[in-house]
Amino acid sequence: MPRFTAENTILAKEIIARYPHPKSALIPLLHLAQEQDGHLAEDAMVHIAELIDHTPAEVIGTASFYEMFKREPVGDYLINVCTNIACMLMGGEELLHHLEDRLDIRPGSTTADGMFTLEDVECIAACTEAPCLTVNYRYFHKISTDEADQLLEDLRAGRRAHEIPKHGTLARVRQSIPADRRAGAAVPGECGQPVWMTPKDESEDAPA
Amino acid sequence: MSDQATDRTVPQMITGRFQYDDAHTIERYQATDGYAALRTALQMHPEDVHAEIKEASLLGRGGAGFPAGVKWGFCPPGVWPRYFVVNGDESEPGTYKDRLLMERDPHQLIEGVLIGAYATGCAQAFLYVRGEMALAQERIAAALNEAYAAGLVGKDILGSSFSCDIVLHWGAGAYIVGEETALIESLEGNRGMPRLKPPYFPAAKGLYMQPTIVNNVETMANVPWIIRNGAEAYTAYGAESSRGTRMFAVSGHVKKPGVHEVEFGTTTFRDLIYGHCGGIRGNHTLKAFIPGGASAPWFYEEHLDLPLEAGAVGAAGSMLGSGAIVVMDDTTDAVKAAWRVVRFFARESCGKCTPCREGTSWLEKVLRRMLDGQGRPEDIALLLDLCDNISPSIAWPPKQTTICPLGPSAVSPIASAIMRFKPEFQAYCGGGDVPTSVTINGKAYLPPEGAPAGV
Ligand SMILES: Cc1cc2nc3c(=O)[nH]c(=O)nc-3n(C[C@H](O)[C@H](O)[C@H](O)COP(=O)(O)O)c2cc1C
Numbered sequence: 001m002p003r004f005t006a007e008n009t010i011l012a013k014e015i016i017a018r019y020p021h022p023k024s025a026l027i028p029l030l031h032l033a034q035e036q037d038g039h040l041a042e043d044a045m046v047h048i049a050e051l052i053d054h055t056p057a058e059v060i061g062t063a064s065f066y067e068m069f070k071r072e073p074v075g076d077y078l079i080n081v082c083t084n085i086a087c088m089l090m091g092g093e094e095l096l097h098h099l100e101d102r103l104d105i106r107p108g109s110t111t112a113d114g115m116f117t118l119e120d121v122e123c124i125a126a127c128t129e130a131p132c133l134t135v136n137y138r139y140f141h142k143i144s145t146d147e148a149d150q151l152l153e154d155l156r157a158g159r160r161a162h163e164i165p166k167h168g169t170l171a172r173v174r175q176s177i178p179a180d181r182r183a184g185a186a187v188p189g190e191c192g193q194p195v196w197m198t199p200k201d202e203s204e205d206a207p208a
Numbered sequence: 209m210s211d212q213a214t215d216r217t218v219p220q221m222i223t224g225r226f227q228y229d230d231a232h233t234i235e236r237y238q239a240t241d242g243y244a245a246l247r248t249a250l251q252m253h254p255e256d257v258h259a260e261i262k263e264a265s266l267l268g269r270g271g272a273g274f275p276a277g278v279k280w281g282f283c284p285p286g287v288w289p290r291y292f293v294v295n296g297d298e299s300e301p302g303t304y305k306d307r308l309l310m311e312r313d314p315h316q317l318i319e320g321v322l323i324g325a326y327a328t329g330c331a332q333a334f335l336y337v338r339g340e341m342a343l344a345q346e347r348i349a350a351a352l353n354e355a356y357a358a359g360l361v362g363k364d365i366l367g368s369s370f371s372c373d374i375v376l377h378w379g380a381g382a383y384i385v386g387e388e389t390a391l392i393e394s395l396e397g398n399r400g401m402p403r404l405k406p407p408y409f410p411a412a413k414g415l416y417m418q419p420t421i422v423n424n425v426e427t428m429a430n431v432p433w434i435i436r437n438g439a440e441a442y443t444a445y446g447a448e449s450s451r452g453t454r455m456f457a458v459s460g461h462v463k464k465p466g467v468h469e470v471e472f473g474t475t476t477f478r479d480l481i482y483g484h485c486g487g488i489r490g491n492h493t494l495k496a497f498i499p500g501g502a503s504a505p506w507f508y509e510e511h512l513d514l515p516l517e518a519g520a521v522g523a524a525g526s527m528l529g530s531g532a533i534v535v536m537d538d539t540t541d542a543v544k545a546a547w548r549v550v551r552f553f554a555r556e557s558c559g560k561c562t563p564c565r566e567g568t569s570w571l572e573k574v575l576r577r578m579l580d581g582q583g584r585p586e587d588i589a590l591l592l593d594l595c596d597n598i599s600p601s602i603a604w605p606p607k608q609t610t611i612c613p614l615g616p617s618a619v620s621p622i623a624s625a626i627m628r629f630k631p632e633f634q635a636y637c638g639g640g641d642v643p644t645s646v647t648i649n650g651k652a653y654l655p656p657e658g659a660p661a662g663v
């Protein structure tokens with residue numbers, strides 16, 4: 001049950017400093033913990049609570065509201081099939097049932113080998129490309145049952161590893177704000193009227 | 209993505225760069241007018257930039273359709289700091305355009321946000337991107353890193369006195385977080401539950417109780433074009449209150465589903481469904497369509513010639529909402545479709561208000577029971593009674609017993625479907641002569657036969 005690694009602790013502190021209040025960094029830090037361990041480990045949440053100076057109960061309280069945060073380990077590949085209205089009209093349910101049969105699991109569960117978790121999800125904003133699914137949040141548009149079979153086979157054989165990172169990793173590019181370019185967090189109580197907002201009659205020239 | 213409805217060419221104001229595979233890079237962006245609007249804006253007084261957006265009557269594209277320029281004026285004077293928050297939580301069923309704008313042209317969004325923050329005096333901006341959109345997060349992170357390196361974001365932007373960090377923030381999977389006050393709660397690190405308005409209008413009491421402007425991704429993507437070309441050029445397109453262009457996602461039973469940027473206010477549903485999208489698939493006919501996301505009452509054949517104009521669609525009993533048109537042909541089971549929409553709201557209710565938390569899940573259970581062959585003669589009246597408890601008298605625009613509009617959003621579309629396709633619902637309830645009215649405020653309530661929407 002790991003806490004953040006030394007490297008991730010530095011990153012966590014950097015993320016906290018971007019926000020006017022440390023608690024705003026909570027969801028980003030939960031993502032970081034899930035990226036590190038594949039799911040949210042208890043100790044990581046305790047560590048986050050320490051870093052943002054809140055109680056573990058508050059951290060768990062927030063984490064439990066959001067579907068993407070997994071308190072238990074999930075498969076290497078999380079397959080989310082959309083069955084909402086546009087996808088339902090175009091065969092989303094059939095696609096889901098096909099995958100249930102192929103993987104021999106019901107939505108919400110993980111295969112015995114720990115490879116796949118299947119979920120029946122709401123609209124993933126690909127409605128014109130129905131039916132569709134995501135694997136670890138990478139999109140597959142207009143996917144037939146045959147293509148879905150091929151995808152499972154590729155994933156089992158490790159042929160998609162370059163495009164689909166392991167569960168927990170979302171963006172593989174991180175925002176990083178260079179110290180010399182940073183404007184800084186706008187902390188309530190510490191910021192007055194921005195300098196460029198001088199009233200119109202007082203400013204002869206534009207501020208540039 | 210060209211407009212077939214009119215002879216003149218309507219510019220692709222926000223999707224123009226989609227023709228380039230590398231539209232997301234700063235090189236391509238700057239080679240195609242990128243950041244010219246920011247330079248122009250920084251030569252203007254913030255109030256004049258604000259005035260230009262107000263004059264363009266840029267309507268919010270997130271769902272409520274409120275004019276952005278007017279909203280920007282709601283911040284109480286003299287209260288600092290102010291924050292700018294971009295709503296990139298796109299998750300209304302049928303909606304697919306913000307993800308495209310974030311993945312394909314992230315710099316356009318960044319430029320729009322910078323101009324918005326400059327005009328309104330916001331010292332910090334947050335881009336709240338839906339958690340599930342990994343590619344959008346990567347593209348925006350890369351674009352922000354490029355823009356910081358080029359001196360376009362952060363301290364003393366382009367050598368001016370304007371300084372503003374843009375922080376990329378991800379959600380973690382909750383539809384309700386798209387509601388602006390829930391988004392703010394989430395950005396404060398809390399469970400994403402809406403706040404009551406009033407008093408918590410974000411412009412007055414938003415993030416950390418400070419003035420906060422919340423705008424949708426597509427809304428902000430329009431800003432650079434408006435500043436580059438002027439409000440007059442912008443309002444030359446569109447009609448009535450709906451100006452410029454707008455993105456619509458047409459999904460479901462059409463020959464060519466797709467996302468199209470078309471002239472706002474003048475293009476009709478028919479232009480989109482039968483023109484751009486090739487009409488209904490196979491040899492089928494239109495049964496119904498959802499004009500503005502799952503929250504919108506359904507439309508039918510007789511609404512096809514309505515223009516995509518906020519006022520006209522509102523007067524006809526529905527809304528353009530988030531620009532999501534879902535087309536259903538004659539093979540669609542109306543009860544099943546209604547159930548799927550209700551199931552969404554039942555799953556996504558945040559649980560704060562009893563009518564929404566209990567009501568949406570009961571609606572779902574009753575519809576599920578009907579679909580499972582266990583419908584009872586009294587079920588239609590029961591559904592309407594539940595609807596009335598969530599949204600009194602099932603009116604359009606809906607009345608609310610809840611903190612946010614999610615609860616009522618489950619009611620209006622379903623009530624309209626029940627009235628339009630009553631025989632289908634009856635068939636699931638034992639057929640024939642089942643009661644389909646309910647007593648509301650002591651009066652028997654039976655919406656008129658075939659009431660199209662907003663019964
Ligand atoms: C239940 C609910 C969900 C919403 N989801 C979104 C959303 O995903 N994206 C969005 O931009 N606005 C959404 N909105 C609207 C926002 O509350 C807000 O009006 C909007 O972000 C303001 O931006 P705009 O004026 O530019 O449209 C939602 C509203 C409600 C009630």
Ligand code: SF4
Binds near residue numbers: 384564
């Ligand atoms: S209406 Fe529903 S989603 Fe909105 S605040 Fe109430 S319970 Fe939450």
Ligand code: FES
Binds near residue numbers: 085123
């Ligand atoms: S309904 Fe499936 S992606 Fe939108």
